[in-house]
């Protein structure tokens with residue numbers, strides 16, 4: 001469906017013969033949803049005019065959410081609460097909604113009717129008193145006005161509920177500031193019900209996961225986040241201690257290459273301790289060359305040397321990790337690799353020792 005100055009056009013897939021009779025069908029689920037969202041918007045726009053003198057300058061009916069843009073940005077949370085309360089009060093009163101067509105003269109008279117309800121405009125320009133502008137665009141002979149009885153009148157060509165009760169419910173979801181305007185997100189009717197069901201379902205799942213009622217979640221979750229933070233901290237401290245105590249045994253030299261101490265081992269990692277941590281601790285000191293491997297589900301290698309050792313751990317890794325069919329690399333003082341055949345980790349370490357001896361002896 002598209003719209004231009006010649007009117008609304010429905011594009012169809014096939015060719016329709018001239019003078020052929022066609023039958024159109026309304027997708028009622030979609031239409032009623034749009035009626036609910038749009039009629040809810042009329043009410044919401046009216047309530048924000050009354051509450052904060054904020055006029056609606058834009059409306060978007062999205063697939064998931066709707067938005068209105070207000071002509072001021074200083075709208076606060078308490079305004080949402082109050083606007084939502086007032087809108088739903090008008091829904092509960094089940095007020096009739098009527099669409100009527102008026103001539104330009106009738107329309108202008110309606111705009112002068114100071115005793116009538118304040119009116120909010122859907123025309124692009126604002127009227128003198130923040131209401132409907134009092135003249136039609138040039139060339140227009142009539143105008144359609146939607147009146148929510150005693151509450152709001154607006155020029156509009158959209159589809160609307162027959163009474164406010166059909167809107168069902170309006171829920172404001174939040175706000176973002178867009179330039180000088182407040183963009184209010186909201187949903188109405190069936191969308192609000194589905195949103196409630198989804199959120200209720202989620203709360204029930206969460207409450208049951210914590211074996212509590214949903215009202216308690218607000219206290220429990222922040223407490224758990226705090227506890228989790230504390231646990232992470234002590235876990236980190238324990239890992240560091242564990243790594244250093246493991247390093248004590250692992251760092252004992254297994255041999256020497258000239259003036260350099262060689263540490264060459266296959267190790268078993270404790271939970272939470274990384275091979276990198278151990279290799280870096282084991283190279284601490286002077287003239288140390290550390291070649292460590294893990295033969296678990298896959299092979300892992302970590303090579304490290306003390307600063308000043310004339311070796312490149314990265315080069316060594318590149319050449320040796322291929323022995324076990326893995327990939328890896330690194331810098332001069334530390335390198336790691338993995339992903340290879342765990343049965344060939346020892347071969348990779350032997351090759352590394354051979355290359356170290358070749359370079360240094």
Ligand SMILES: [Zn+2]
Pocket residue numbers: 038042146156157158159160
């Ligand atoms: Zn409308």
